[in-house]
Amino acid sequence: MRRPTNTPDPELSRRLRRRGFLGVAAGAAAASLLGTGAGTAHAAGGTEAAAHGRCGPLVPKGRLGIQLYTLRDKVASLGFAAVFEELSRYGYEQVEFAGYSQGTGEISLAELRKLLREYGLRGIGSHVGYYSGNPDDYTFDTQLEKVLDDAAALGLPHVGTAASPDRYGRTVDAWKRAAEDFNRYGAAARRRGLKFYQHNHQMEFGFAEDRPDVRLYDVLLAETDPDLVYLEMDIYWAYAGQYRFSVRPDGTPAPFEPVDYVLAQPERYPLFHVKDGEHDETSDDGYRMVDVGDGDIDYRRFLTEVGRSPGGKRHNWLVEHDRPEDSLRTARRSASYLRSLRGSSR
Numbered sequence: 001m002r003r004p005t006n007t008p009d010p011e012l013s014r015r016l017r018r019r020g021f022l023g024v025a026a027g028a029a030a031a032s033l034l035g036t037g038a039g040t041a042h043a044a045g046g047t048e049a050a051a052h053g054r055c056g057p058l059v060p061k062g063r064l065g066i067q068l069y070t071l072r073d074k075v076a077s078l079g080f081a082a083v084f085e086e087l088s089r090y091g092y093e094q095v096e097f098a099g100y101s102q103g104t105g106e107i108s109l110a111e112l113r114k115l116l117r118e119y120g121l122r123g124i125g126s127h128v129g130y131y132s133g134n135p136d137d138y139t140f141d142t143q144l145e146k147v148l149d150d151a152a153a154l155g156l157p158h159v160g161t162a163a164s165p166d167r168y169g170r171t172v173d174a175w176k177r178a179a180e181d182f183n184r185y186g187a188a189a190r191r192r193g194l195k196f197y198q199h200n201h202q203m204e205f206g207f208a209e210d211r212p213d214v215r216l217y218d219v220l221l222a223e224t225d226p227d228l229v230y231l232e233m234d235i236y237w238a239y240a241g242q243y244r245f246s247v248r249p250d251g252t253p254a255p256f257e258p259v260d261y262v263l264a265q266p267e268r269y270p271l272f273h274v275k276d277g278e279h280d281e282t283s284d285d286g287y288r289m290v291d292v293g294d295g296d297i298d299y300r301r302f303l304t305e306v307g308r309s310p311g312g313k314r315h316n317w318l319v320e321h322d323r324p325e326d327s328l329r330t331a332r333r334s335a336s337y338l339r340s341l342r343g344s345s346r
Contacts, residue, residue: 058303058341060313065094065124066335067273067320068102071327076103080112084119086328090335096271096318097126100150109153116154123156124316125232125271127199130163130181140185148192158271159189160197160232164204165220171210172219179223186228197230197271202285205241205256212249217241221261226268233262234273234320236289239297243286259305266309273320274299274338291330292319293337300341307343 066087068075075083080102087095095116101107116123128147129139140147140161151159165178182198189196204217221231238258248254262269276295277287292299306312317338324330 055343057339058300058307058343059317059338060307062093063313063316064092064335064338065096065122065316065318066092066331067096067098067127067318069098069127070319070321070324071331072098072102074327079104080107080115081119083328084115084121087331088119088121090332091339092121092319092331092335094122094124094316094318096124097154097156100126100154109150113154123154124318125158125160125197126151126154126156127162128159130161130165131167141181144185144188148189148194151194152192156194158195158197158230158232160199160230160271162199162201164201165198165216166203170206170208170216172208172214172216173210175208175216175219176223179220179229182220182229183225186225186230190228195230195270196228197232199232199271199273200234200241201237202240202244205238205245207245207248207254215245215254215256217261221265221268226265229268230271231269232271232273232318233258233269234275235297235299235302236273236275236277236287237285239277240285240287244284259302262306263309266306266311266315269306269315271316271318272306274317274334275320275322276334289322291321291324291337292334294333299338303341304343 068083071083071087074086084095100109100112113123129137129141131139131141135142137143138147147159165175165182167181168174168177182196186196198220200217204220206216208214208216208219235258238261242256242258246253246255274292275289276292276297276299277289278294279286279296280288287295289295303317306315319331319334319338321327321330321334
């Protein structure tokens with residue numbers, strides 16, 4: 001018998017409670033946990049801390065990186081070596097791959113690994129397709145072992161996908177099926193000493209087509225094994241999701257704070273995409289993407305709160321801009337801004 005759409009799913013609620021997750025999938029009561037009170041408390045804590053003086057850098061040494069998709073034009077025109085040299089000069093310590101050639105032609109994984117060492121960079125992760133329907137495509141679904149072989153050859157600790165779990169649709173059961181796929185990839189990665197992760201966009205924070213009281217991101221978190229599937233929060237897209245999906249299709253409020261997802265399970269978020277946006281009411285997502293430090297996202301607060309969580313100094317912060325006007329300038333300015341951020345003593 002089909003459950004009425006306004007009735008919480010008890011099994012999903014049980015999973016969320018068991019994993020200590022502060023989500024809204026359990027209905028209006030859970031949504032209230034993520035209301036303005038939590039966000040106000042976080043902001044007040046940051047303000048109070050700021051009054052007590054400044055202390056160390058918010059991005060720990062060894063934890064600043066960049067997603068190479070940001071620099072795809074320069075990689076294609078100048079090559080990896082020239083780009084890595086610039087990134088090293090800007091103070092970057094890590095790179096995340098978006099393909100292992102990026103328009104440069106043939107380059108071996110051994111050559112890439114050598115270049116990383118030469119310029120003092122660490123490969124921290126890689127984005128690979130989830131599925132495509134073409135059995136010959138390089139995706140987790142079709143070439144799982146090769147994907148893991150390549151990541152291991154480069155010495156990457158993480159390998160993941162930026163694809164949405166929409167493979168089977170946008171219903172609760174569809175995302176449960178996608179979670180089964182991700183658990184399988186995660187188990188295979190773990191056997192190789194790797195961590196599998198998923199990178200969000202804004203649509204993950206939307207609601208299930210068959211259960212408009214259920215946020216799909218909550219389903220993903222509840223149905224994936226936290227020991228097998230990790231998350232790379234794209235902070236910009238999480239805020240875009242907050243703007244776009246703060247009200248359910250029936251008009252009831254469903255506010256959430258992106259940082260609350262992290263604070264509920266900080267160990268599940270080893271990686272973050274750091275991109276910034278100016279608030280723009282003419283945009284469907286409420287923001288216009290800009291260089292980090294030029295926008296309205298409060299990164300001092302976000303990094304401070306995550307840094308105070310258990311294991312907070314082990315998170316990795318990766319700059320990204322989808323459409324930079326000058327990608328090297330974006331990389332330089334964003335690194336400079338993040339390096340300038342200092343925490344506040346309590």
